[in-house]
Amino acid sequence: MAMFIRVDIDPALQQDPALAKRVAEVCPVDIFKVVDARLETVEANLDECTLCDLCTIAAPGKISVVKLYR
Amino acid sequence: MRFYEFESKQILAKAGIPLPKSHFCKTPDQAAAAAFEVGGPVVIKSQVLSGGRMKAGGVKFADSPGEAAEHARAILALPISNLMPVGVLVEEKRAIAQEYYAAVTWDGRAKKAVIIFSDMGGIDIEEVAEKHPEHISRTHFSASRPFSDYIAKNAVAGVGVTGNDLNALTRIVAGLARVFLERDMTLAEINPIGKLEDGSIIALDAHMDMESEAARQHLDLLKELGVGPEEKRQARPPTQFEIDAERVDSADTRGVAGNLTEFDGNLGLIIGAGGGSLTLFDAVRAAGGKPANYCEIGGNPSVSKAANLTKLICAQPGVEKIAVMMNVVSNTRVDIVARGVVKGCIEAGFDPAEKIAIFRIPGSWEDEGFAILKKYGVPYVDRSVSMDEAARMAVENTKKKA
Numbered sequence: 001m002a003m004f005i006r007v008d009i010d011p012a013l014q015q016d017p018a019l020a021k022r023v024a025e026v027c028p029v030d031i032f033k034v035v036d037a038r039l040e041t042v043e044a045n046l047d048e049c050t051l052c053d054l055c056t057i058a059a060p061g062k063i064s065v066v067k068l069y070r
Numbered sequence: 071m072r073f074y075e076f077e078s079k080q081i082l083a084k085a086g087i088p089l090p091k092s093h094f095c096k097t098p099d100q101a102a103a104a105a106f107e108v109g110g111p112v113v114i115k116s117q118v119l120s121g122g123r124m125k126a127g128g129v130k131f132a133d134s135p136g137e138a139a140e141h142a143r144a145i146l147a148l149p150i151s152n153l154m155p156v157g158v159l160v161e162e163k164r165a166i167a168q169e170y171y172a173a174v175t176w177d178g179r180a181k182k183a184v185i186i187f188s189d190m191g192g193i194d195i196e197e198v199a200e201k202h203p204e205h206i207s208r209t210h211f212s213a214s215r216p217f218s219d220y221i222a223k224n225a226v227a228g229v230g231v232t233g234n235d236l237n238a239l240t241r242i243v244a245g246l247a248r249v250f251l252e253r254d255m256t257l258a259e260i261n262p263i264g265k266l267e268d269g270s271i272i273a274l275d276a277h278m279d280m281e282s283e284a285a286r287q288h289l290d291l292l293k294e295l296g297v298g299p300e301e302k303r304q305a306r307p308p309t310q311f312e313i314d315a316e317r318v319d320s321a322d323t324r325g326v327a328g329n330l331t332e333f334d335g336n337l338g339l340i341i342g343a344g345g346g347s348l349t350l351f352d353a354v355r356a357a358g359g360k361p362a363n364y365c366e367i368g369g370n371p372s373v374s375k376a377a378n379l380t381k382l383i384c385a386q387p388g389v390e391k392i393a394v395m396m397n398v399v400s401n402t403r404v405d406i407v408a409r410g411v412v413k414g415c416i417e418a419g420f421d422p423a424e425k426i427a428i429f430r431i432p433g434s435w436e437d438e439g440f441a442i443l444k445k446y447g448v449p450y451v452d453r454s455v456s457m458d459e460a461a462r463m464a465v466e467n468t469k470k471k472a
Contacts (some may be wrong), residue, residue: 004373004409004442013444029372049411051438067340067438069445 002046004069007031007055010062014038019059026054071280071303074117076159076278077295079251082260085245088272092161101133101142104160111163114141115275119303120151128155131163164272169262172225172243174250182210185225185247186241191262205229213251216372219244238271244410254284261424265458291296307443310384317364318378325371325402327379328408335360337427338383338392340376340411342368346397346457354393359468362389366369368402376410377417384418384425391427393464398432398453404439407431412446423447427467 013019022040024032030046032055033040055063073081076094080445083089093118105112116128123129128150132138142158169191177184190198190205199206209226211221222244226236242263250258257279264274282302285292292299302308308316310334319328326342337359341350347366354361363383367376371464383392394411408429414421429443432453443450449467451460 003413019095047413050403050406068443 002043002068004065005046005049005069006039006068007049008064008066009039009041009047010059010064013062021064023055023058023063026058028054029056033048050069071282071297071301072119072305073278073280073295073297073303074119074156075115076117076157077278077297078278079159079273080295081177081278082245082273082276085249086114087242087245087268090162090164090272090274094156094157095142095160097145098139098143098146101158101160102139105132105135105138105329107158111162112138113163113238114138114145115159115161116145116148116150116155117157117159118150118155119305120153123150128151132216142400151306152370156292164245164264164274165267166264166274168240168265169274170231170265170271171198171259171261172239172246172295173257173259173261174234174247174255175259176256177208177210180210183250185211185222185243187225187229189229189231191264195261210249210339217244217247217251217298222247234269235265235271242271242273246463249278252277253288254281255279256281273451281452302364305461311363311382314382315379315400318375318382321378322372322375324375325367325369327367327371327375328365330363330365330379332363332386333361334388335362336388336390338362338386339365340367340380340383340387340392340394340407342366342396342402345398346395349397350393350395350457350461353458354465356458357462357465359461359465360385367407368396368399370402371410373406373409373413376407377414380411380414381418384415384420391425391464391468392460393427393468394429395457395460396432396433396463397457400434402431403434404431404436405442406435406439408439408442408448411455412442412448421447428460428464430455430457 017037020034023039024034029045031041031045031049033042079089091108095104096100111133114130116123128145128398130141132141145158171188171191173186186208188198188206207225209225219240223240241311246258254277259277262274265271287295309332312330315328315330339361341347351364353362398406412422415425426448430451
C-alpha cells in the first residue's frame, strides 16, 4: 500500500492509447502499466516515485502526482 | 579479502621475495611426503584465517615425516577461533639469527601508504610500538607515483640497519610495497622476516589482505591461487543477519543499502556518505552507544531497498532503536531514504516516531524528506547539527526511551 504518493489519472487520458503508452514508457520507476489500452498505476511502485514530472510533462493536465505527506 | 599464509607466500614468491621451501597439504599423508621432500626438520602450520595460531596449538615442529603426519592430523582437526583449517603448510625449519617485521598498509590520517618496519620481528608489532617505539620506523609514500627502492631503504635504515642486511631487506620491503600497490592490498605484512645463521634473509610468515572491491581487477591472481569468485574471505563467516542484508542489497541495483556487519549492541545504524558511515559508527561509540550493526547506505537506494534494510535491522533481537545518519549528501535523496526508513519501520510493526532515535541526513531534497519525517513524528535534525552531536542525540534518545 502506497504511503507517500498517489497518482491520479484523468479519465480523458484513457481515450488516447498512444498517450497512455507514452506515459508508461517515460516513468523511470515503472509506476504505470498499460492494460487493455488503459493506463493503470502499479501500486507496489507508487512510493518509488522520484517526482521527476516526466509523466506530467508527457500528458499535461492529465496526470496528477499527489504527495500524501504534504 | 584475506589470504591464507600459503597463498600470501605464493604472492610473495611471484614478487621475487625469498622464502623457505614449503608445501601446502590437505592430509597427513601429504604432510609426510612434503616433510620427506623438504628433507630435514619442518614446521607444520595450520592454514586458517586467524591469528594466534602458535598459542592455539596450530604450529608444531617435526623432525621426521612420521612426526609431521602426526602433527598434521592433530592440526587439521583443530579449530582456531571457531575456524577449521583448510590445510597445513609444511615448511623447512630454519635456524634464525635475527627477526624483522615489515608491513605496508594505509595510514588513514596521513592519507598515504606507509611502510612499517621493525628490527624486532616475530612478536606482536603493537607491543613493540608501545614498549620499544625506537625499534619501529614509519615511512609514508605516495601510491600515485612509481615506487622507488629508495623509500624502502629509508624504512629499513630508519631502525639502524646497515650493510648487507640493509641491501637484502630493502629488496624484500620494496617487493612487498610493489605487491601492495599492484595488487590493491589493504595490508601486506611479513612477520617475521628471518635472518638465517648463514646470513641470508627470507620471509618466514606472511599476511595479505586485498581490498574486496578490487578483487575483480585481480582475477588472474585469484584464479592462479584457486580462490573462487564467490569467496569473500572475511575475518569470520557471515552471520545470517549479514547474509540477509547482502540479499537486500543485491536484489535491487539501485544504490547501496547493505555491506552490513553485525555487532551485539542495541542501536541499529543506517549510516553512510563517503566515509560518513565510519565516522558515525565511531561517533556513536564515543558517545557511549552500542551499535547493533555497521552498514552503508548511499548512491540513491530505492525506497523499497531502504525499507527492506530498515525492516531487517528492526527485526534483530536486541535492537531497541535505529539511527539514520549521513554526512551532507548530494548523490542520495533525503526524501527517498526518509520514505524507506519510515515505511520499513511501519511494515516491521513499529511506530517510526518511537523506533527512529534520530534522522540526520541533510542534502538533496531535504525539504521533502523533512516533510515526511514531520508527518510521522520522527525526530530529525539538519546540517546545523554535527554528525557527532547527532550520534550523541541518538544514544541519549535510545537510553531515554529504552
